[in-house]
Amino acid sequence: MDPHLLRTYVTVARVASFSEAARELGYTQSAVSQHIAALEQDLGAPLLTRRPVAPTAAGERLLEHAAPLLLRLDAARADVVRMVGAPEHGLTLAATPTALGSRTLAALPAAGVTLRVLAREEIPAAVARGGAELGLVDGLTAPNDPLRHPDVAPLTTYGVGEEPVCVLLPETHPLARRDGLRLADLVDARWLDAPDAGLPLAHLRRANGSGGFCPALRYEGTDVRTLAALAAAGHGLTLLPRAAATGVPGAVAVPLVAPRLVHRTELVHSGSPRGAAAALVDKLLERA
Amino acid sequence: MDPHLLRTYVTVARVASFSEAARELGYTQSAVSQHIAALEQDLGAPLLTRRPVAPTAAGERLLEHAAPLLLRLDAARADVVRMVGAPEHGLTLAATPTALGSRTLAALPAAGVTLRVLAREEIPAAVARGGAELGLVDGLTAPNDPLRHPDVAPLTTYGVGEEPVCVLLPETHPLARRDGLRLADLVDARWLDAPDAGLPLAHLRRANGSGGFCPALRYEGTDVRTLAALAAAGHGLTLLPRAAATGVPGAVAVPLVAPRLVHRTELVHSGSPRGAAAALVDKLLERA
DNA sequence: AGCCCCCCATCAGTGTTGCTTATCGAAGGT
DNA sequence: ACCTTCGATAAGCAACACTGATGGGGGGCT
DSSP: OOHHHHHHHHHHHHHTOHHHHHHHHTOOHHHHHHHHHHHHHHHTSOOEETTTTEEOHHHHHHHHHHHHHHHHHHHHHHHHHHHHSOOOSOEEEEEOGGGOOHHHHHHSOSSSEEEEEOOTTHHHHHHHHTSOSEEEEEEEESTTOOOOOOOOSOOEEEEEEEEEEEEEEETTSTTTTOSOEEGGGGTTSOEEEOTTTSOOHHHHHHHHTSOOOOEEEEOOSOOHHHHHHHHHTTSOBEEEEHHHHTTOTTEEEEEEEESOOEEEEEEEESSOOOTHHHHHHHHHHHTO | OOHHHHHHHHHHHHHTOHHHHHHHHTOOHHHHHHHHHHHHHHHTSOOEETTTTEEOHHHHHHHHHHHHHHHHHHHHHHHHHHHHSOOOSOEEEEEOGGGOOHHHHHHSOSSSEEEEEOOTTHHHHHHHHTSOSEEEEEEEESTTOOOOOOOOSOOEEEEEEEEEEEEEEETTSTTTTOSOEEGGGGTTSOEEEOTTTSOOHHHHHHHHTSOOOOEEEEOOSOOHHHHHHHHHTTSOBEEEEHHHHTTOTTEEEEEEEESOOEEEEEEEESSOOOTHHHHHHHHHHHTO
């Protein structure tokens, strides 16, 4: 179970080709073939069908393990190297679009910041790997409940703020005049599924304890304005933190009153931040 | 960052000796020395001080990563091998002592079961490694909230039951006549700290949102009767699920009424259980 | 059908790696 | 001051991992 073997295995599984994987990894096709054979012999079972190349049942299982494993490996090396190497000057911050409130933006230092907008699940990974010193993740929870992050590595998280959640509806929507909405009444509505820009429907399903919330349109970008425009145009409802939901032309933001959910954003970093990262952490926390 | 190097590194750090680690791993002292040197060169920093052998700051950091990493590696191999190998006949169940309610015990098949009582945090690891097919973990949460497990591997968990929580007090205790107790009133009481037998104080601190709950006596065994006897003898309070707290001679069990916490037990397994394990899972879930 | 091409498996060869044995310098105990 | 113990280093050897070449089997195109 050498990590190298695992790495070639996942690439082979991804590109569904030995030769292509070899090219990608800079090996010969022969080496890749031997890697897979070694893994299969080690585990005592075929992992891939050949022609077409596709994971077997055991292979699927291994895939589930391999990705987080390799991620953790990268995270470990990055974490140790980071605390050894010189504190770089630039500061990279990975965040979801909805996690970037005005307070956060105001706290950023004037220069030398790289802001990287990523999908929600990629942020802990990016911070762990060292692609970003700090991460801002948001999500839906009960007040004061921490978010659930994929546990990719030993990361530290702090809550940096909670905000009410609103449903964004077109002005013409029959419910647009309400003062507050109950989630249970919206189970059968048409929803936008925008896991990277808005708040994921999966959080809603979990909060509501049941299924429903079938998506009418799926938006795969990370641009909140587009998402809001989609909602205003009547393509479906979406949830946004209040600040992001107000002032959208053609749409109104109605607070969600039941269940009691908040839009919570958390700061995540690995180990002990240094330099500009540490300063930003302090700045964000002192007012939290 | 070969796992072999990592493994020798953690053993060296554990036993604080190159030579001793070499003996334990079946290497020569020279090999161990080279392993550590390779790691240090790879990461670009010393990981251990020599004479005495102790981890440096970077080494400490690496240690935090290494243990879960190696665990996941074992878990991956065990998981794949498990679904390939023949379904063994015996069934091994790992559980905390307080997770074993009468309902669970009644559901066990008549023969061929190995029951392994472990500390709370070891159970997910044991299930992941394949040391047990199934695990039963318990803990304190808000009603219907899932427990938080250390995320050692992709494991599946189901709730199998929730039960009221009681404070176990000596009969002579001034609060023993109460119908219910509030946690906030007990912050400054003397508590037993029995992380493996009872319910960990850390859960309490988290639920109560603050510190306090300083332990008067620490009990490191896994025997609930002893723990109850300690409480009855006045060495400190402890929390137990109602079933385990009732009928203790010399002690009374008073329900905890605020905050609303329940003793929740969850069934954890990895992948798809087969044979006797699958039967037990069904049996436990159908009545949940 | 026949042909060709692409893909994966296998084999032999080779450079590198990883472990062992042997030896040295340094620190601590007696 | 001696001896023991511990970790670092050097040299040698065996196993390993990768390369390049070759072979067999399918699918697609004509």
